[in-house]
Amino acid sequence: xxxxxxxxxxxxxxxxxxxxxxxxxxxxxxxxxxxxxxxxxxxxxxxxxxxxxxxxxxxxxxxxxxxxxxxxxxxxxxxxxxxxxxxxxxxxxxxxxxxxxxxxxxxxxxxxxxxxxxxxxxxxxxxxxxxxxxxxxxxxxxxxxxxxxxxxxxxxxxxxxxxxxxxxxxxxxxxxxxxxxxxxxxxxxxxxxxxxxxxxxxxxxxxxxxxxxxxxxxxxxxxxxxxxxxxxxxxxxxxxxxxxxxxxxxxxxxxxxxxxxxxxxx
Ligand SMILES: [Fe+2]
Ligand SMILES: [Fe+2]
Numbered sequence: 001x002x003x004x005x006x007x008x009x010x011x012x013x014x015x016x017x018x019x020x021x022x023x024x025x026x027x028x029x030x031x032x033x034x035x036x037x038x039x040x041x042x043x044x045x046x047x048x049x050x051x052x053x054x055x056x057x058x059x060x061x062x063x064x065x066x067x068x069x070x071x072x073x074x075x076x077x078x079x080x081x082x083x084x085x086x087x088x089x090x091x092x093x094x095x096x097x098x099x100x101x102x103x104x105x106x107x108x109x110x111x112x113x114x115x116x117x118x119x120x121x122x123x124x125x126x127x128x129x130x131x132x133x134x135x136x137x138x139x140x141x142x143x144x145x146x147x148x149x150x151x152x153x154x155x156x157x158x159x160x161x162x163x164x165x166x167x168x169x170x171x172x173x174x175x176x177x178x179x180x181x182x183x184x185x186x187x188x189x190x191x192x193x194x195x196x197x198x199x200x201x202x203x204x205x206x207x208x209x210x211x212x213x214x215x216x217x218x219x220x221x222x223x224x225x226x227x228x229x230x231x232x233x234x235x236x237x238x239x240x241x242x243x244x245x246x247x248x249x250x251x252x253x254x255x256x257x258x259x260x261x262x263x264x265x266x
Contacts, residue, residue, distance in 0.1 A: 118153025
């Protein structure tokens with residue numbers, strides 16, 4: 001059995017401080033073999049810098065996935081080709097810097113990770129994610145059957161469709177981008193674990209990780225307003241997935257909703 005922890009969109013300084021503080025003890029106590037985190041909002045809520053990526057990997061993240069905010073920090077464009085463990089969505093047109101997938105060796109065999117972006121209400125419009133995944137999963141299965149997919153998309157329908165499309169071909173499909181955890185964790189008939197959205201690792205007293213007041217002002221006034229990241233206590237949201245590494249099929253999926261720092265000290 002191989003245990004994967006996935007954490008959804010990490011929001012700004014409060015989110016990444018919490019992840020960095022809690023990840024090493026969670027890894028030990030929950031006996032996690034492989035950690036994947038979504039880092040698209042780690043730099044002030046917009047994008048990720050090379051330094052932040054390094055800090056997250058030092059804390060235990062094996063792979064960092066992203067999404068529509070990937071290019072928000074300008075240093076990332078030159079960094080991506082040098083660091084294959086930081087992924088951008090797979091379905092960019094040919095020639096985009098970086099990669100949308102990686103296979104890493106672990107003590108329990110190779111583990112593949114793919115990051116793909118949806119197209120419904122999600123910008124920029126990218127190549128067809130279903131066709132891109134069809135080809136990429138077929139290619140990756142030559143190397144490993146243990147494959148984790150972060151589908152970064154707005155709508156529940158597109159994420160569920162991706163999960164069903166890949167059922168039996170990958171170990172898990174978990175959604176990101178909405179910052180709100182869904183309660184539909186399940187294992188599909190073909191053996192693929194699924195959760196429509198992992199939720200965020202960000203401040204609890206917020207609107208999707210941002211300060212409440214400016215967001216309310218925007219909705220009330222319809223005028224442009226800056227959206228700073230909110231301060232305060234953080235809850236880590238994600239999924240814990242056990243996979244049979246000999247078949248690539250999921251054995252279990254549990255939603256993670258873990259205050260950090262936790263009340264019980266773990
Ligand atoms: Fe996000
Ligand atoms: Fe996003």
